[in-house]
Amino acid sequence: MNGRRTPAVAPTPRAKAADVSQVLDTPPPPAAPAAPAEDPADLAARYGLTVSGARPTLPAYVRELWQRRHFITAFATAKLTSQYSQAKLGQVWQVMTPLLNAAVYYFIFGVLMDTKRNVPDYVPFLVTGVFVWTFTQSSVMAGTRAISGSLGLVRALHFPRASLPVSYCLQQLQQLLFSMCALIVILLCFGVPPTLSWVLVIPALTLQFTFNTGLALIMARMGAKTPDIAQLMPFLLRTWMYVSGVMWSIDKMLSGKDLPHIVLVVLQANPAAIYIDLMRFALIDSFRADQLPPHVWVWATGWALLSGVGGFIYFWKAEETYGRG
Protein backbone atom coordinates (compact mmCIF):
# COMPACT_ATOMS: atom_id res chain seq x y z
CA MET A 1 0.00 0.00 0.00
CA ASN A 2 2.61 2.51 0.97
CA GLY A 3 6.38 2.33 1.19
CA ARG A 4 6.73 2.45 4.95
CA ARG A 5 7.02 -0.98 6.45
CA THR A 6 5.37 -1.31 9.78
CA PRO A 7 5.62 -4.57 11.68
CA ALA A 8 2.13 -5.83 12.26
CA VAL A 9 2.41 -7.08 15.83
CA ALA A 10 5.69 -6.04 17.41
CA PRO A 11 5.28 -2.67 19.15
CA THR A 12 7.00 0.13 17.29
CA PRO A 13 8.61 2.96 19.25
CA ARG A 14 5.69 5.16 18.30
CA ALA A 15 3.13 2.64 19.48
CA LYS A 16 4.93 2.56 22.77
CA ALA A 17 4.96 6.30 23.05
CA ALA A 18 1.25 6.32 22.42
CA ASP A 19 0.74 3.94 25.28
CA VAL A 20 -0.23 6.53 27.81
CA SER A 21 -0.08 4.42 30.92
CA GLN A 22 3.61 3.66 30.41
CA VAL A 23 4.81 7.18 30.93
CA LEU A 24 5.94 6.76 34.53
CA ASP A 25 8.36 4.22 35.92
CA THR A 26 7.21 0.65 36.24
CA PRO A 27 5.73 -0.32 39.59
CA PRO A 28 6.86 -3.37 41.54
CA PRO A 29 5.05 -6.65 40.82
CA PRO A 30 1.60 -6.80 42.39
CA ALA A 31 1.09 -8.62 45.64
CA ALA A 32 -1.77 -11.10 45.43
CA PRO A 33 -2.32 -12.69 48.81
CA ALA A 34 -5.84 -14.07 48.37
CA ALA A 35 -5.20 -15.84 45.06
CA PRO A 36 -7.04 -19.17 44.98
CA ALA A 37 -4.97 -22.20 44.13
CA GLU A 38 -7.79 -23.51 41.98
CA ASP A 39 -8.11 -22.57 38.32
CA PRO A 40 -10.44 -19.51 38.15
CA ALA A 41 -12.60 -21.03 35.45
CA ASP A 42 -13.20 -24.18 37.52
CA LEU A 43 -13.94 -22.13 40.61
CA ALA A 44 -16.38 -20.02 38.61
CA ALA A 45 -18.07 -23.11 37.23
CA ARG A 46 -18.38 -24.68 40.68
CA TYR A 47 -20.24 -21.68 42.08
CA GLY A 48 -22.27 -21.07 38.94
CA LEU A 49 -20.63 -17.78 38.01
CA THR A 50 -20.97 -16.63 34.42
CA VAL A 51 -18.70 -14.59 32.22
CA SER A 52 -19.54 -10.92 32.67
CA GLY A 53 -20.70 -9.12 29.56
CA ALA A 54 -20.91 -12.28 27.49
CA ARG A 55 -23.35 -12.35 24.61
CA PRO A 56 -26.57 -14.18 25.58
CA THR A 57 -28.09 -16.78 23.28
CA LEU A 58 -30.55 -15.50 20.70
CA PRO A 59 -33.70 -16.69 22.55
CA ALA A 60 -32.37 -15.28 25.84
CA TYR A 61 -31.61 -12.02 24.07
CA VAL A 62 -35.15 -11.78 22.71
CA ARG A 63 -36.47 -12.45 26.23
CA GLU A 64 -34.25 -9.73 27.72
CA LEU A 65 -35.39 -7.30 25.07
CA TRP A 66 -39.02 -8.12 25.79
CA GLN A 67 -38.46 -7.50 29.50
CA ARG A 68 -37.15 -4.05 28.63
CA ARG A 69 -40.16 -3.16 26.47
CA HIS A 70 -41.33 -0.50 28.92
CA PHE A 71 -37.92 1.11 28.88
CA ILE A 72 -37.93 1.06 25.07
CA THR A 73 -41.28 2.81 24.82
CA ALA A 74 -40.49 5.25 27.65
CA PHE A 75 -37.17 6.14 26.05
CA ALA A 76 -38.83 6.73 22.67
CA THR A 77 -41.54 8.94 24.15
CA ALA A 78 -39.00 10.82 26.24
CA LYS A 79 -36.83 11.53 23.20
CA LEU A 80 -39.85 12.68 21.22
CA THR A 81 -41.12 15.06 23.90
CA SER A 82 -37.70 16.46 24.75
CA GLN A 83 -37.09 17.19 21.07
CA TYR A 84 -39.19 20.36 20.95
CA SER A 85 -39.38 21.16 24.65
CA GLN A 86 -37.24 24.28 24.27
CA ALA A 87 -39.31 25.64 21.37
CA LYS A 88 -42.00 28.20 22.14
CA LEU A 89 -44.57 26.36 20.06
CA GLY A 90 -43.57 23.06 21.64
CA GLN A 91 -45.26 19.96 20.33
CA VAL A 92 -46.92 21.89 17.47
CA TRP A 93 -43.64 21.34 15.62
CA GLN A 94 -44.37 17.62 15.53
CA VAL A 95 -47.00 18.44 12.90
CA MET A 96 -45.45 21.62 11.51
CA THR A 97 -42.12 20.09 10.51
CA PRO A 98 -43.51 17.42 8.16
CA LEU A 99 -46.00 19.93 6.70
CA LEU A 100 -43.26 22.46 5.94
CA ASN A 101 -41.22 19.67 4.38
CA ALA A 102 -44.09 18.75 2.11
CA ALA A 103 -44.60 22.41 1.22
CA VAL A 104 -40.98 22.74 0.09
CA TYR A 105 -41.19 19.65 -2.07
CA TYR A 106 -44.50 20.88 -3.53
CA PHE A 107 -42.93 24.20 -4.44
CA ILE A 108 -39.94 22.58 -6.18
CA PHE A 109 -41.41 19.53 -7.81
CA GLY A 110 -45.03 20.55 -8.20
CA VAL A 111 -44.70 24.22 -9.16
CA LEU A 112 -41.19 24.77 -10.51
CA MET A 113 -40.60 21.45 -12.27
CA ASP A 114 -44.24 20.75 -12.98
CA THR A 115 -44.01 17.04 -12.19
CA LYS A 116 -47.67 17.07 -11.26
CA ARG A 117 -48.91 17.14 -14.87
CA ASN A 118 -49.63 13.43 -15.27
CA VAL A 119 -50.40 12.65 -11.65
CA PRO A 120 -53.95 13.05 -10.38
CA ASP A 121 -54.31 14.28 -6.78
CA TYR A 122 -50.71 15.45 -6.86
CA VAL A 123 -50.62 17.07 -3.42
CA PRO A 124 -51.91 14.00 -1.52
CA PHE A 125 -49.63 11.87 -3.70
CA LEU A 126 -46.57 13.97 -2.85
CA VAL A 127 -47.32 14.45 0.84
CA THR A 128 -47.93 10.73 1.38
CA GLY A 129 -44.65 9.98 -0.39
CA VAL A 130 -42.69 12.50 1.66
CA PHE A 131 -44.08 11.33 4.99
CA VAL A 132 -43.59 7.64 4.33
CA TRP A 133 -40.11 8.22 2.97
CA THR A 134 -39.16 10.42 5.92
CA PHE A 135 -40.11 7.57 8.23
CA THR A 136 -37.59 5.22 6.60
CA GLN A 137 -34.96 7.91 6.18
CA SER A 138 -35.01 9.16 9.75
CA SER A 139 -35.14 5.61 11.11
CA VAL A 140 -31.97 4.77 9.20
CA MET A 141 -30.25 7.98 10.30
CA ALA A 142 -31.28 7.52 13.92
CA GLY A 143 -30.19 3.88 13.75
CA THR A 144 -26.75 4.86 12.49
CA ARG A 145 -26.23 7.04 15.56
CA ALA A 146 -28.15 4.85 18.00
CA ILE A 147 -25.08 3.24 19.56
CA SER A 148 -22.30 5.64 18.62
CA GLY A 149 -24.34 8.61 19.85
CA SER A 150 -25.39 6.99 23.13
CA LEU A 151 -22.03 5.67 24.29
CA GLY A 152 -22.55 7.24 27.70
CA LEU A 153 -25.69 5.23 28.21
CA VAL A 154 -24.16 2.06 26.80
CA ARG A 155 -21.16 2.38 29.11
CA ALA A 156 -23.18 3.19 32.20
CA LEU A 157 -26.00 0.68 32.24
CA HIS A 158 -26.53 -2.91 31.33
CA PHE A 159 -29.40 -3.62 28.95
CA PRO A 160 -29.79 -5.39 25.61
CA ARG A 161 -28.28 -2.90 23.21
CA ALA A 162 -30.92 -3.57 20.57
CA SER A 163 -33.22 -1.53 22.82
CA LEU A 164 -31.62 1.65 21.49
CA PRO A 165 -32.11 1.25 17.72
CA VAL A 166 -35.59 -0.21 18.30
CA SER A 167 -36.43 2.70 20.57
CA TYR A 168 -35.25 5.25 18.03
CA CYS A 169 -37.39 3.59 15.34
CA LEU A 170 -40.35 3.66 17.69
CA GLN A 171 -39.76 7.37 18.17
CA GLN A 172 -39.88 7.81 14.39
CA LEU A 173 -43.08 5.78 14.24
CA GLN A 174 -44.66 8.05 16.84
CA GLN A 175 -43.47 11.01 14.81
CA LEU A 176 -45.06 9.49 11.71
CA LEU A 177 -48.36 9.04 13.52
CA PHE A 178 -48.37 12.79 14.18
CA SER A 179 -47.66 13.33 10.50
CA MET A 180 -50.48 10.98 9.56
CA CYS A 181 -52.94 13.18 11.45
CA ALA A 182 -51.77 16.12 9.36
CA LEU A 183 -51.96 13.94 6.27
CA ILE A 184 -55.59 13.01 6.89
CA VAL A 185 -56.50 16.68 7.15
CA ILE A 186 -54.68 17.35 3.85
CA LEU A 187 -56.42 14.42 2.17
CA LEU A 188 -59.86 15.63 3.24
CA CYS A 189 -59.02 19.21 2.19
CA PHE A 190 -58.05 18.04 -1.28
CA GLY A 191 -61.25 16.08 -1.66
CA VAL A 192 -59.97 12.55 -1.24
CA PRO A 193 -62.89 10.63 0.25
CA PRO A 194 -62.34 8.33 3.24
CA THR A 195 -62.77 4.74 2.14
CA LEU A 196 -62.54 1.31 3.66
CA SER A 197 -59.08 0.85 2.10
CA TRP A 198 -57.69 3.30 4.70
CA VAL A 199 -57.58 0.30 7.05
CA LEU A 200 -54.73 -1.05 4.90
CA VAL A 201 -52.56 1.67 6.45
CA ILE A 202 -52.15 -0.55 9.52
CA PRO A 203 -50.57 -3.61 7.83
CA ALA A 204 -48.53 -1.35 5.53
CA LEU A 205 -47.12 0.60 8.47
CA THR A 206 -46.44 -2.56 10.47
CA LEU A 207 -44.42 -4.00 7.62
CA GLN A 208 -42.56 -0.75 7.03
CA PHE A 209 -41.77 -0.41 10.72
CA THR A 210 -40.33 -3.93 10.79
CA PHE A 211 -38.28 -3.16 7.71
CA ASN A 212 -37.01 0.13 9.15
CA THR A 213 -36.10 -1.41 12.48
CA GLY A 214 -34.09 -4.14 10.80
CA LEU A 215 -32.27 -1.59 8.71
CA ALA A 216 -31.65 0.59 11.76
CA LEU A 217 -30.18 -2.39 13.62
CA ILE A 218 -27.81 -3.10 10.75
CA MET A 219 -26.78 0.56 10.55
CA ALA A 220 -26.38 0.73 14.33
CA ARG A 221 -23.81 -2.05 14.31
CA MET A 222 -21.96 -0.52 11.37
CA GLY A 223 -22.15 2.97 12.87
CA ALA A 224 -20.86 1.69 16.20
CA LYS A 225 -17.77 0.28 14.52
CA THR A 226 -17.25 3.06 11.98
CA PRO A 227 -18.86 6.34 13.05
CA ASP A 228 -17.86 7.85 9.68
CA ILE A 229 -20.89 6.15 8.15
CA ALA A 230 -23.07 8.82 9.71
CA GLN A 231 -21.35 11.36 7.43
CA LEU A 232 -21.95 9.21 4.37
CA MET A 233 -25.58 8.28 4.99
CA PRO A 234 -27.25 11.56 3.95
CA PHE A 235 -25.84 11.14 0.43
CA LEU A 236 -26.84 7.51 0.12
CA LEU A 237 -30.28 8.29 1.50
CA ARG A 238 -30.82 11.18 -0.90
CA THR A 239 -29.92 8.97 -3.84
CA TRP A 240 -32.27 6.33 -2.54
CA MET A 241 -35.02 8.92 -2.19
CA TYR A 242 -34.75 10.05 -5.81
CA VAL A 243 -35.08 6.53 -7.19
CA SER A 244 -37.97 5.68 -4.86
CA GLY A 245 -40.57 7.82 -6.56
CA VAL A 246 -41.27 10.12 -3.65
CA MET A 247 -42.08 13.11 -5.87
CA TRP A 248 -43.07 11.38 -9.07
CA SER A 249 -44.79 8.26 -10.20
CA ILE A 250 -42.22 5.65 -11.22
CA ASP A 251 -44.95 4.02 -13.26
CA LYS A 252 -45.61 7.18 -15.34
CA MET A 253 -41.94 8.10 -15.68
CA LEU A 254 -41.01 4.73 -17.13
CA SER A 255 -43.94 4.25 -19.48
CA GLY A 256 -42.84 4.85 -23.05
CA LYS A 257 -39.15 4.69 -22.17
CA ASP A 258 -37.15 1.83 -23.60
CA LEU A 259 -35.36 0.57 -20.48
CA PRO A 260 -33.94 -2.92 -19.93
CA HIS A 261 -36.32 -5.17 -18.05
CA ILE A 262 -33.88 -5.56 -15.17
CA VAL A 263 -33.94 -1.82 -14.41
CA LEU A 264 -37.72 -1.94 -14.19
CA VAL A 265 -37.62 -4.93 -11.85
CA VAL A 266 -35.02 -3.30 -9.59
CA LEU A 267 -36.93 -0.02 -9.43
CA GLN A 268 -40.15 -1.85 -8.61
CA ALA A 269 -38.57 -4.13 -6.02
CA ASN A 270 -37.11 -1.15 -4.13
CA PRO A 271 -38.56 -1.53 -0.63
CA ALA A 272 -38.99 2.21 -0.09
CA ALA A 273 -40.97 2.51 -3.31
CA ILE A 274 -43.10 -0.47 -2.33
CA TYR A 275 -44.03 0.95 1.07
CA ILE A 276 -44.73 4.37 -0.41
CA ASP A 277 -46.95 2.93 -3.13
CA LEU A 278 -48.79 0.74 -0.63
CA MET A 279 -49.60 3.76 1.47
CA ARG A 280 -50.78 5.73 -1.57
CA PHE A 281 -52.91 2.81 -2.66
CA ALA A 282 -54.45 2.63 0.80
CA LEU A 283 -55.19 6.33 1.13
CA ILE A 284 -55.76 7.86 -2.30
CA ASP A 285 -58.74 6.63 -4.28
CA SER A 286 -57.31 7.71 -7.65
CA PHE A 287 -54.19 5.60 -7.04
CA ARG A 288 -55.39 2.27 -8.43
CA ALA A 289 -54.25 -1.27 -7.86
CA ASP A 290 -52.93 -1.54 -11.44
CA GLN A 291 -50.34 1.14 -10.60
CA LEU A 292 -48.83 -1.14 -7.97
CA PRO A 293 -45.97 -3.44 -8.94
CA PRO A 294 -46.93 -7.13 -9.24
CA HIS A 295 -47.08 -9.18 -6.00
CA VAL A 296 -46.65 -6.04 -3.96
CA TRP A 297 -47.79 -7.46 -0.60
CA VAL A 298 -45.48 -10.44 -1.02
CA TRP A 299 -42.57 -8.09 -1.67
CA ALA A 300 -43.50 -5.88 1.25
CA THR A 301 -43.69 -8.83 3.63
CA GLY A 302 -40.52 -10.37 2.25
CA TRP A 303 -38.50 -7.18 2.70
CA ALA A 304 -39.86 -6.71 6.21
CA LEU A 305 -38.97 -10.26 7.27
CA LEU A 306 -35.56 -10.24 5.59
CA SER A 307 -34.57 -6.92 7.10
CA GLY A 308 -36.22 -7.45 10.48
CA VAL A 309 -34.89 -10.94 11.19
CA GLY A 310 -31.58 -10.48 9.39
CA GLY A 311 -30.91 -7.12 10.99
CA PHE A 312 -31.72 -8.40 14.46
CA ILE A 313 -29.36 -11.37 14.16
CA TYR A 314 -26.64 -9.21 12.62
CA PHE A 315 -26.90 -6.74 15.49
CA TRP A 316 -26.99 -9.45 18.16
CA LYS A 317 -23.81 -11.05 16.78
CA ALA A 318 -21.77 -8.07 17.99
CA GLU A 319 -23.72 -7.44 21.22
CA GLU A 320 -20.72 -7.79 23.56
CA THR A 321 -18.56 -5.35 21.57
CA TYR A 322 -20.79 -2.25 21.80
CA GLY A 323 -19.33 0.36 24.08
CA ARG A 324 -15.70 -0.03 23.13
CA GLY A 325 -14.04 2.81 21.29
Place this chain on the structure above:
Amino acid sequence: MADTYGERVPTVIVDDVDIVYRVNGTGAGRGTATAALGRILGGRRKAEARAGVRKVHAVRKVSFTAYKGEAIGLIGTNGSGKSTLLKAVAGLLPTENGRIFTHGQPSLLGVNAALMNDLTGERNVHLGGLAMGMSRDEVRERYDDIVGFSGINEKGDFITLPMRTYSSGMAARLRFSIAAAKDHDVLLIDEALATGDRSFQKRSETRIRELRKEAGTVFLVSHNNKSIRDTCDRVLWLERGELRMDGPTDQVLKEYEAFTNPNAGKAGTTQRPKQTKAAVPA
Protein backbone atom coordinates in the same frame (compact mmCIF):
# COMPACT_ATOMS: atom_id res chain seq x y z
CA MET B 1 -11.75 -10.35 55.59
CA ALA B 2 -11.31 -12.37 58.71
CA ASP B 3 -15.05 -12.44 59.37
CA THR B 4 -15.85 -15.02 56.71
CA TYR B 5 -15.13 -18.41 58.16
CA GLY B 6 -16.24 -21.71 56.71
CA GLU B 7 -16.90 -21.87 52.99
CA ARG B 8 -16.29 -18.62 51.19
CA VAL B 9 -18.57 -18.17 48.20
CA PRO B 10 -16.98 -16.23 45.35
CA THR B 11 -19.18 -13.65 43.65
CA VAL B 12 -16.70 -12.01 41.30
CA ILE B 13 -13.64 -13.68 39.81
CA VAL B 14 -11.32 -11.53 37.74
CA ASP B 15 -8.84 -13.71 35.89
CA ASP B 16 -5.79 -12.07 34.34
CA VAL B 17 -7.71 -9.22 32.74
CA ASP B 18 -6.38 -6.63 30.29
CA ILE B 19 -8.51 -3.73 29.11
CA VAL B 20 -7.50 -1.59 26.18
CA TYR B 21 -9.24 1.54 24.90
CA ARG B 22 -8.93 2.46 21.27
CA VAL B 23 -9.27 6.16 20.60
CA ASN B 24 -9.96 7.42 17.09
CA GLY B 25 -8.46 10.51 15.57
CA THR B 26 -6.27 11.67 18.42
CA GLY B 27 -3.93 13.05 15.80
CA ALA B 28 -0.86 11.27 17.02
CA GLY B 29 -0.26 10.45 13.37
CA ARG B 30 -0.72 12.65 10.37
CA GLY B 31 -4.12 14.23 10.57
CA THR B 32 -4.41 14.90 6.84
CA ALA B 33 -7.09 13.55 4.56
CA THR B 34 -4.62 11.42 2.60
CA ALA B 35 -3.39 9.82 5.79
CA ALA B 36 -6.98 9.07 6.75
CA LEU B 37 -7.60 7.54 3.32
CA GLY B 38 -4.49 5.41 3.74
CA ARG B 39 -5.88 4.22 7.04
CA ILE B 40 -9.17 3.24 5.46
CA LEU B 41 -7.47 1.39 2.61
CA GLY B 42 -4.79 -0.27 4.70
CA GLY B 43 -5.40 -3.14 7.09
CA ARG B 44 -6.57 -2.57 10.63
CA ARG B 45 -3.32 -3.52 12.35
CA LYS B 46 -1.23 -1.44 10.00
CA ALA B 47 -3.61 1.43 10.35
CA GLU B 48 -3.45 1.34 14.11
CA ALA B 49 0.31 1.17 14.05
CA ARG B 50 0.28 4.27 11.89
CA ALA B 51 -1.19 5.90 14.97
CA GLY B 52 -4.50 7.16 13.70
CA VAL B 53 -5.87 5.02 16.50
CA ARG B 54 -4.22 5.27 19.86
CA LYS B 55 -4.34 2.41 22.27
CA VAL B 56 -4.63 3.11 25.94
CA HIS B 57 -3.82 0.12 28.04
CA ALA B 58 -6.03 0.96 31.02
CA VAL B 59 -5.90 -2.27 33.02
CA ARG B 60 -3.08 -4.82 32.92
CA LYS B 61 -3.14 -8.41 34.08
CA VAL B 62 -5.38 -7.89 37.08
CA SER B 63 -6.57 -10.96 38.98
CA PHE B 64 -8.58 -11.19 42.18
CA THR B 65 -11.52 -13.02 43.67
CA ALA B 66 -14.26 -11.29 45.63
CA TYR B 67 -16.40 -13.21 48.08
CA LYS B 68 -19.93 -12.87 49.33
CA GLY B 69 -20.34 -10.35 52.12
CA GLU B 70 -17.20 -8.42 51.31
CA ALA B 71 -17.04 -4.68 50.77
CA ILE B 72 -14.07 -3.93 48.60
CA GLY B 73 -12.56 -0.51 48.09
CA LEU B 74 -10.72 0.39 44.92
CA ILE B 75 -8.08 3.05 45.31
CA GLY B 76 -5.37 4.54 43.16
CA THR B 77 -4.35 7.90 41.74
CA ASN B 78 -6.34 9.49 38.91
CA GLY B 79 -6.29 7.51 35.68
CA SER B 80 -5.09 4.31 37.30
CA GLY B 81 -7.93 2.25 35.85
CA LYS B 82 -10.29 1.96 38.82
CA SER B 83 -13.46 3.01 37.04
CA THR B 84 -12.48 1.05 33.96
CA LEU B 85 -12.08 -2.12 36.00
CA LEU B 86 -15.44 -1.48 37.64
CA LYS B 87 -17.12 -1.11 34.26
CA ALA B 88 -15.56 -4.31 33.04
CA VAL B 89 -16.87 -6.15 36.11
CA ALA B 90 -20.30 -4.74 35.28
CA GLY B 91 -19.93 -6.21 31.79
CA LEU B 92 -20.01 -2.78 30.18
CA LEU B 93 -16.51 -2.84 28.73
CA PRO B 94 -15.10 -5.80 26.87
CA THR B 95 -11.81 -7.28 28.08
CA GLU B 96 -8.86 -7.55 25.75
CA ASN B 97 -7.48 -10.67 27.45
CA GLY B 98 -8.65 -12.74 30.37
CA ARG B 99 -12.14 -13.23 31.73
CA ILE B 100 -14.39 -11.88 34.43
CA PHE B 101 -16.87 -14.25 36.07
CA THR B 102 -19.71 -12.83 38.09
CA HIS B 103 -22.64 -14.02 40.11
CA GLY B 104 -25.74 -12.61 38.47
CA GLN B 105 -25.57 -9.23 36.81
CA PRO B 106 -23.46 -6.73 38.75
CA SER B 107 -24.88 -3.23 38.54
CA LEU B 108 -23.06 0.02 38.46
CA LEU B 109 -24.64 2.63 40.71
CA GLY B 110 -25.41 5.43 38.34
CA VAL B 111 -28.09 6.48 35.88
CA ASN B 112 -26.73 9.84 34.74
CA ALA B 113 -26.58 8.88 31.11
CA ALA B 114 -30.16 7.67 30.90
CA LEU B 115 -31.67 10.89 32.17
CA MET B 116 -32.70 13.75 29.88
CA ASN B 117 -32.30 17.34 30.92
CA ASP B 118 -35.34 18.52 28.99
CA LEU B 119 -37.69 16.21 30.85
CA THR B 120 -39.26 16.83 34.21
CA GLY B 121 -37.73 15.21 37.28
CA GLU B 122 -40.87 13.10 37.55
CA ARG B 123 -40.44 11.57 34.11
CA ASN B 124 -36.73 11.13 34.70
CA VAL B 125 -37.46 9.05 37.79
CA HIS B 126 -39.57 6.75 35.64
CA LEU B 127 -37.07 6.66 32.79
CA GLY B 128 -34.09 6.08 35.07
CA GLY B 129 -35.85 3.32 36.96
CA LEU B 130 -36.81 1.55 33.76
CA ALA B 131 -33.29 1.99 32.39
CA MET B 132 -31.90 0.21 35.44
CA GLY B 133 -34.17 -2.70 34.71
CA MET B 134 -36.97 -2.09 37.19
CA SER B 135 -40.48 -2.99 36.10
CA ARG B 136 -43.13 -0.31 35.68
CA ASP B 137 -44.87 -1.40 38.88
CA GLU B 138 -41.63 -1.30 40.86
CA VAL B 139 -40.96 2.24 39.67
CA ARG B 140 -44.49 3.33 40.61
CA GLU B 141 -44.14 1.66 43.99
CA ARG B 142 -40.86 3.38 44.83
CA TYR B 143 -41.60 6.71 43.21
CA ASP B 144 -42.55 8.44 46.46
CA ASP B 145 -39.51 7.02 48.25
CA ILE B 146 -37.17 8.21 45.53
CA VAL B 147 -38.55 11.72 45.46
CA GLY B 148 -38.71 11.86 49.26
CA PHE B 149 -35.15 10.66 49.62
CA SER B 150 -33.82 13.14 47.09
CA GLY B 151 -35.43 16.00 48.99
CA ILE B 152 -36.12 17.76 45.68
CA ASN B 153 -39.54 18.89 46.83
CA GLU B 154 -38.33 20.36 50.12
CA LYS B 155 -38.09 23.80 48.55
CA GLY B 156 -41.27 23.68 46.51
CA ASP B 157 -42.68 21.61 43.70
CA PHE B 158 -39.50 21.09 41.70
CA ILE B 159 -40.10 17.54 40.60
CA THR B 160 -42.52 18.71 37.89
CA LEU B 161 -39.94 21.08 36.40
CA PRO B 162 -37.47 20.07 33.69
CA MET B 163 -34.15 18.82 35.04
CA ARG B 164 -32.25 21.56 33.22
CA THR B 165 -33.70 24.04 35.70
CA TYR B 166 -32.17 22.21 38.68
CA SER B 167 -29.03 23.33 40.40
CA SER B 168 -26.15 20.91 39.97
CA GLY B 169 -26.51 19.76 43.57
CA MET B 170 -30.22 19.06 43.14
CA ALA B 171 -29.63 17.12 39.93
CA ALA B 172 -26.91 15.06 41.60
CA ARG B 173 -29.23 14.27 44.50
CA LEU B 174 -32.00 13.14 42.23
CA ARG B 175 -29.59 10.99 40.21
CA PHE B 176 -28.26 9.32 43.31
CA SER B 177 -31.75 8.73 44.67
CA ILE B 178 -32.85 7.03 41.46
CA ALA B 179 -29.71 4.93 41.27
CA ALA B 180 -29.91 3.83 44.90
CA ALA B 181 -33.55 2.78 44.62
CA LYS B 182 -32.79 -0.66 43.26
CA ASP B 183 -31.51 -3.67 45.16
CA HIS B 184 -28.40 -5.25 43.74
CA ASP B 185 -26.63 -8.59 43.87
CA VAL B 186 -23.18 -7.23 43.24
CA LEU B 187 -23.10 -3.48 43.66
CA LEU B 188 -20.49 -1.23 42.11
CA ILE B 189 -20.27 2.34 43.38
CA ASP B 190 -18.13 4.94 41.65
CA GLU B 191 -17.46 7.88 43.99
CA ALA B 192 -21.17 8.43 44.50
CA LEU B 193 -20.77 9.39 48.14
CA ALA B 194 -19.59 12.90 47.41
CA THR B 195 -22.88 14.31 46.10
CA GLY B 196 -25.04 16.98 47.61
CA ASP B 197 -24.81 18.91 50.85
CA ARG B 198 -23.74 17.51 54.20
CA SER B 199 -27.18 16.32 55.30
CA PHE B 200 -27.71 14.55 52.00
CA GLN B 201 -24.27 12.95 52.21
CA LYS B 202 -25.19 11.52 55.60
CA ARG B 203 -28.41 10.14 54.20
CA SER B 204 -26.66 8.60 51.21
CA GLU B 205 -24.02 6.96 53.40
CA THR B 206 -26.79 5.33 55.39
CA ARG B 207 -28.48 4.20 52.20
CA ILE B 208 -25.22 2.72 50.92
CA ARG B 209 -24.85 0.78 54.14
CA GLU B 210 -28.38 -0.58 53.63
CA LEU B 211 -27.58 -1.51 50.06
CA ARG B 212 -24.46 -3.27 51.30
CA LYS B 213 -26.49 -5.38 53.64
CA GLU B 214 -28.82 -6.44 50.84
CA ALA B 215 -26.11 -6.90 48.24
CA GLY B 216 -23.77 -9.85 48.17
CA THR B 217 -20.65 -7.87 47.44
CA VAL B 218 -19.96 -4.17 47.19
CA PHE B 219 -17.19 -2.44 45.29
CA LEU B 220 -16.50 1.20 46.06
CA VAL B 221 -14.27 3.50 44.04
CA SER B 222 -13.34 6.59 45.96
CA HIS B 223 -10.58 9.10 46.55
CA ASN B 224 -11.92 9.70 50.01
CA ASN B 225 -9.85 7.44 52.25
CA LYS B 226 -12.21 8.08 55.13
CA SER B 227 -15.25 6.70 53.32
CA ILE B 228 -13.18 3.71 52.17
CA ARG B 229 -12.14 3.09 55.76
CA ASP B 230 -15.75 3.44 56.97
CA THR B 231 -17.29 1.08 54.42
CA CYS B 232 -14.70 -1.41 53.22
CA ASP B 233 -12.93 -4.34 54.84
CA ARG B 234 -10.70 -5.11 51.89
CA VAL B 235 -8.93 -2.78 49.48
CA LEU B 236 -7.48 -3.22 46.01
CA TRP B 237 -4.87 -0.65 45.03
CA LEU B 238 -4.50 -0.04 41.31
CA GLU B 239 -1.61 1.96 39.92
CA ARG B 240 -1.10 2.49 36.19
CA GLY B 241 -3.57 -0.29 35.47
CA GLU B 242 -1.75 -2.86 37.58
CA LEU B 243 -2.93 -4.37 40.81
CA ARG B 244 -0.34 -3.08 43.23
CA MET B 245 -1.76 -4.33 46.49
CA ASP B 246 -4.69 -6.40 47.68
CA GLY B 247 -5.37 -6.81 51.37
CA PRO B 248 -7.08 -5.60 54.54
CA THR B 249 -8.10 -1.95 54.47
CA ASP B 250 -5.73 -0.64 57.14
CA GLN B 251 -2.67 -2.26 55.65
CA VAL B 252 -3.29 -1.13 52.07
CA LEU B 253 -4.40 2.37 53.00
CA LYS B 254 -1.26 2.85 55.05
CA GLU B 255 0.93 2.00 52.11
CA TYR B 256 -1.21 4.06 49.78
CA GLU B 257 -1.05 7.13 51.96
CA ALA B 258 2.70 6.75 52.15
CA PHE B 259 2.78 6.55 48.36
CA THR B 260 0.56 9.56 47.66
CA ASN B 261 2.20 11.68 50.33
CA PRO B 262 5.88 10.72 50.26
CA ASN B 263 6.96 13.85 52.13
CA ALA B 264 5.43 12.44 55.26
CA GLY B 265 8.17 9.83 55.20
CA LYS B 266 11.61 10.42 53.74
CA ALA B 267 11.46 13.60 51.67
CA GLY B 268 12.55 13.87 48.06
CA THR B 269 13.01 10.38 46.70
CA THR B 270 10.22 8.39 45.06
CA GLN B 271 8.85 5.97 47.58
CA ARG B 272 8.15 2.35 46.94
CA PRO B 273 5.43 1.08 49.25
CA LYS B 274 7.56 -1.76 50.55
CA GLN B 275 10.21 0.67 51.75
CA THR B 276 8.03 3.02 53.74
CA LYS B 277 6.72 1.56 56.92
CA ALA B 278 4.96 3.61 59.58
CA ALA B 279 5.38 7.41 59.31
CA VAL B 280 1.65 7.80 58.60
CA PRO B 281 -0.85 7.32 61.39
CA ALA B 282 -3.51 4.79 60.36
